Amino acid sequence: MSTSQLQILSRREVEVLTSLSRSTLYAxxxxxxxxxxxxxxxxxxxGWSKEEVEEWIRARMAGRGHG
Structure with a gap:
């Protein structure tokens, strides 16, 4: 990834993107x-790397049960 594509998310943006509270996030x-x-x-x-947060979300989605 080039640095021109690097995006940093604020804590609040991470909370909105993940639906996690601040306390859960830091835990x-x-x-x-x-x-x-x-x-x-x-x-x-x-701040958080947008790419790392999105990878974390994708991993949660991949690990969920089907049926």
């Missing part, structure tokens, strides 16, 4: 079950 990150956020600034500013 999953803490357990290594969700992509780790990217620190954007030395302070509290973080």
């Amino acid at each position: 999953l990150v803490g357990r290594g079950e969700f992509p780790t956020p990217i620190r954007l600034l030395p302070t509290r500013s973080v």
